[in-house]
Amino acid sequence: MTEIFGIPTVALFGQLLIGLINGSFYALLSLGLAVIFGLLNIINFTHGAQYMLGAFCAYLLLNKLGLGYWWALLIAPIVVGITGVIIERTMLKPLYKLDHLYGLLLTFGLALIIQGIFRNEYGSSGMPYPVPAELAGGKNLGFMFLPVYRGWVIVASLIVCLGTWYVIERTKLGSYLRAATENPQLVQAFGINVPRMITLTYGFGVALAAFAGVMAGPIYQVSPQMGADLIIVVFAVVVIGGMGSIMGSIVTGFGLGVIEGLTKVFYPEASNTVIFIIMAIVLLIKPAGLFGTQK
Amino acid sequence: MAVLRKMTAAVALALVAGGAQAQISGNVIKIGVMNDMSGLYADIGGPGSVIAARMAVEDFGAAKKGMKVEVLAADHQNKPDVGSTLARQWYDVDGVDVIVDVPTSSVALAVSQVTRDKGKAMLNTGAASSDLTGKACSPNTIHWLYDTWMLANGTGNAVVKTGGDSWFFLTSDYAFGHALERDTAEVVKKAGGKVLGAVRHPLNTQDFSSFLLQAQASKAKVIGLANAGGDTINSIKQAAEFGIVQGGQSLAGLLVFLTDVHGLGLKTAQGLVLTESWYWDLNDSSRAWAKRFAAQHGGKYPSMDHAGVYSAVLHYLKAVEAGKTDDGTKVVAKMKSMPTDDPLFGKGTIREDGRKLHPVYLFEVKKPSESKGPYDYYKVRATIPAEQAFRPLKDGGCPLVK
Numbered sequence: 001m002t003e004i005f006g007i008p009t010v011a012l013f014g015q016l017l018i019g020l021i022n023g024s025f026y027a028l029l030s031l032g033l034a035v036i037f038g039l040l041n042i043i044n045f046t047h048g049a050q051y052m053l054g055a056f057c058a059y060l061l062l063n064k065l066g067l068g069y070w071w072a073l074l075i076a077p078i079v080v081g082i083t084g085v086i087i088e089r090t091m092l093k094p095l096y097k098l099d100h101l102y103g104l105l106l107t108f109g110l111a112l113i114i115q116g117i118f119r120n121e122y123g124s125s126g127m128p129y130p131v132p133a134e135l136a137g138g139k140n141l142g143f144m145f146l147p148v149y150r151g152w153v154i155v156a157s158l159i160v161c162l163g164t165w166y167v168i169e170r171t172k173l174g175s176y177l178r179a180a181t182e183n184p185q186l187v188q189a190f191g192i193n194v195p196r197m198i199t200l201t202y203g204f205g206v207a208l209a210a211f212a213g214v215m216a217g218p219i220y221q222v223s224p225q226m227g228a229d230l231i232i233v234v235f236a237v238v239v240i241g242g243m244g245s246i247m248g249s250i251v252t253g254f255g256l257g258v259i260e261g262l263t264k265v266f267y268p269e270a271s272n273t274v275i276f277i278i279m280a281i282v283l284l285i286k287p288a289g290l291f292g293t294q295k
Numbered sequence: 296m297a298v299l300r301k302m303t304a305a306v307a308l309a310l311v312a313g314g315a316q317a318q319i320s321g322n323v324i325k326i327g328v329m330n331d332m333s334g335l336y337a338d339i340g341g342p343g344s345v346i347a348a349r350m351a352v353e354d355f356g357a358a359k360k361g362m363k364v365e366v367l368a369a370d371h372q373n374k375p376d377v378g379s380t381l382a383r384q385w386y387d388v389d390g391v392d393v394i395v396d397v398p399t400s401s402v403a404l405a406v407s408q409v410t411r412d413k414g415k416a417m418l419n420t421g422a423a424s425s426d427l428t429g430k431a432c433s434p435n436t437i438h439w440l441y442d443t444w445m446l447a448n449g450t451g452n453a454v455v456k457t458g459g460d461s462w463f464f465l466t467s468d469y470a471f472g473h474a475l476e477r478d479t480a481e482v483v484k485k486a487g488g489k490v491l492g493a494v495r496h497p498l499n500t501q502d503f504s505s506f507l508l509q510a511q512a513s514k515a516k517v518i519g520l521a522n523a524g525g526d527t528i529n530s531i532k533q534a535a536e537f538g539i540v541q542g543g544q545s546l547a548g549l550l551v552f553l554t555d556v557h558g559l560g561l562k563t564a565q566g567l568v569l570t571e572s573w574y575w576d577l578n579d580s581s582r583a584w585a586k587r588f589a590a591q592h593g594g595k596y597p598s599m600d601h602a603g604v605y606s607a608v609l610h611y612l613k614a615v616e617a618g619k620t621d622d623g624t625k626v627v628a629k630m631k632s633m634p635t636d637d638p639l640f641g642k643g644t645i646r647e648d649g650r651k652l653h654p655v656y657l658f659e660v661k662k663p664s665e666s667k668g669p670y671d672y673y674k675v676r677a678t679i680p681a682e683q684a685f686r687p688l689k690d691g692g693c694p695l696v697k
Contacts, residue, residue: 011508011509011512014508015505015508018502018504018505018508019505021504022502022504116333119333119337120593121593123337123338123554123558123595124333124334124335124336124337124338124341124525125338125524125525125528125554125555125557125558126525126528126558127558128532128558128559128560128562128563130562131536138536138537138538144508145511145537145538145542147536147537147538149536150504150536219502219532219533219536220501220502220529220532221525221528221529221532221558223525223558225333225334225335225525226501229499229501230501261505264496264505264506265505265509268468268494268495268496268497268505268506269468269495269497271496271497271500271505272497272499272500273497
C-alpha cells in the first residue's frame with residue numbers, strides 16, 4: 001500500500017473528502033459574511049447566531065408543525081431572512097455612517113442575546129435532528145464510507161455558492177449592487193432604490209446563514225452554541241480570502257476545510273488553531289487577503 | 296436561684312453562640328458554584344448546580360438554625376486561567392468560603408491549588424481526573440462524585456468482559472481526557488486486552504468525522520470516547536452517520552451524562568453502556584428530589600453532577616455546624632471524620648485522600664420502545680459496591696496518605 005508520511009493514500013482520500021465537506025459550511029457561511037461586508041460594510045457578528053436560528057427553525061418546524069427537512073430548507077432561510085430584514089431596518093441602518101466598530105459591537109451583542117435566549121430555553125447539549133429519509137445511509141467508496149447526506153452537503157453548497165457568485169458578478173442586478181457599494185448617490189440618481197436593495201442584500205446574507213444552519217442540523221446537534229463555535233473560524237476564512245471578496249470566500253472556505261482536515265490526521269492537537277496560523281501568515285504577506293484588493 | 300441559673304445558662308449559651316459566630320468569617324457562609332455556565336458542559340452542571348446548592352441550603356434548614364448562607368455563581372468558561380482568577384477574587388475579595396462543582400479537570404486542578412494556598416475548601420463534583428485524589432490531592436479538596444479511575448473500572452471492565460479486547464481512543468486533549476485514557480488503557484491491558492492507538496482532539500470540536508475515520512481504520516473492536524458533554528454527543532452522533540457500529544465496531548462512551556443522552560435522543564444512544572454515580576430514577580427519595588429540582592429548572596431533570604452538588608453542600612453545612620467553623624482546612628478535616636448521609640447517595644464516607652465513597656452503577660441506555668418518556672433513559676445493569684468502585688487508597692500516590 002502506498003503511503004504519504006506514514007498515512008495510507010486511500011485514508012488520505014477520505015480525509016480530503018471530509019475536509020471538503022467541512023469546507024462547504026465554511027464557504028456557505030463566509031459567503032454570506034462576504035456579501036454583507038462587501039455591500040453593506042457591516043461586520044455581521046450575528047451571523048453565527050443566524051446560522052443557529054436556521055437550524056432551530058428546522059427543528060421547530062419538524063417538532064411543532066411536522067414539516068420535514070425539505071420544507072425547512074425552503075422556509076427557514078425565508079423566516080430568518082425576514083428577521084434579518086427587520087434587524088437591518090431598525091438597528092443597522094443608523095450605523096452605516098459610523099465606524100465599522102459600531103456595527104460589529106451591535107451585531108456581537110445581538111448574537112449574545114439570541115444565543116442566551118435559546119440556551120435558557122433549550123440548554124446547551126442541543127437537540128437531535130434526524131437525517132431526511134431520502135438521504136439516509138451511505139455508500140462505500142472503497143477508500144471510505146461516505147454518508148449520502150454529506151455528499152449532498154457538498155453538492156448543495158457548491159450550487160448555492162456558485163449561484164450567488166454568478167448573480168453578483170455576472171448579472172445586471174449584481175452590477176447594480178456592486179455599483180451601489182462604490183457610489184450609492186450616483187446609483188440612486190439613476191432611479192434605483194438603494195436603501196431597499198441594501199436591506200434585501202442583508203436579508204439574503206442572513207438567509208444564506210440560515211440555509212447553512214438547516215444543512216448542519218442533521219450532522220451536528222441543533223444547539224444554541226453551534227454558531228458561536230463556528231463564527232470565529234469563519235471570520236478567519238473571510239479575512240484570509242479577502243474581506244468582501246465573493247470568490248475569495250468560496251475558494252478559501254473549501255481550501256481551509258481541506259487543510260484543517262489534513263491537520264486532523266497529521267497533528268490533530270493543532271486542528272483548531274491551524275486556520276488562525278494561516279490567517280496570521282496571510283496577513284503578514286498579503287494584508288488584504290488572498291483575493292482582496294487594497295482600497 | 297432558679298432565675299439566676301436560667302440567666303447563667305443564657306449567658307453561657309450566648310457565649311457559646313458568640314464563640315461559634317466568631318468562627319464564621321463575616322458571619323456568613325458563602326458558597327461559590329463555579330462551572331461552565333454557557334459552553335459544552337453547561338447542561339451537566341451550569342445553572343442547575345446553583346439550583347442544587349440552594350436546595351441543599353434550604354433542606355439543611357440554615358435559616359432556622361440561624362446560619363446565614365449565601366450561594367454565588369460564576370462561569371469559568373472551561374479555562375484554567377479564568378477559573379483560578381475567579382477563585383482568587385472570590386476568596387480574597389468576596390469572602391467565599393467554599394467552591395463547589397468545578398467541572399473541566401484542568402480548571403479543577405488549578406482551583407484546587409488556589410484553594411489550598413488560601414486555606415479554603417473545594418468540593419469537586421464536576422471534574423473527572425483521578426489526579427485530584429492522586430498526585431495532586433489536597434487537604435482542602437474533596438472529590439465527591441466520580442473520577443476517571445471509577446469510569447474506566449466500570450465501563451472499561453464491562454466492555455472488555457463482553458469481548459471488546461482491542462481499543463482505539465478518541466481523547467479530549469486536556470487533563471481530563473488524558474487521565475481517562477490512561478486509566479482506561481490500564482484496565483483494558485490488565486484484563487488482557489490491547490490498545491491499538493489514540494487520537495487527541497481539541498476540546499469543543501464540532502466535526503469528528505476525520506477522527507472517526509482514523510478510528511475506523513485502526514480496526515479496533517472498541518472505540519473508547521475519552522471525552523465529555525457536547526464532544527461525546529457529536530462523536531456518537533457522527534459515528535452512527537459513518538456506519539461505525541454497523542461496520543462491527545462498538546462505541547464505549549466513557550463519560551456520559553443523562554443530559555447527553557437527552558441531547559442525543561434514544562434512537563442514537565440506545566444500547567450504550569455507561570457508568571454513573573447517580574440517576575434520578577433509582578429510588579423514591581431520588582425521584583422526589585428530581586421532581587423538585589425539575590420544577591425549578593424549567594422541567595429539565597438533574598444530572599449526577601447536580602445531585603453531587605446537593606449532597607456535597609449538605610455535608611459541608613453539617614460539618615460547619617458540627618465544627619462551628621468555616622475555616623477551609625478544618626471543615627474539610629471535619630467532613631472527612633464524619634460519615635456522610637443524604638437522601639440521594641445514602642450513607643458513605645470520605646477517605647483521607649479526599650475521595651468520597653459511594654456505590655456506582657453500570658447503566659444501559661434503554662431502547663426507545665422501553666422508555667416511558669423524556670428522561671426515562673437508563674436501566675441498571677450492575678451495582679458496583681463503594682469499596683470496589685474507586686481506586687484503592689494505596690494506588691493513588693497521594694502524598695497525604697502515609
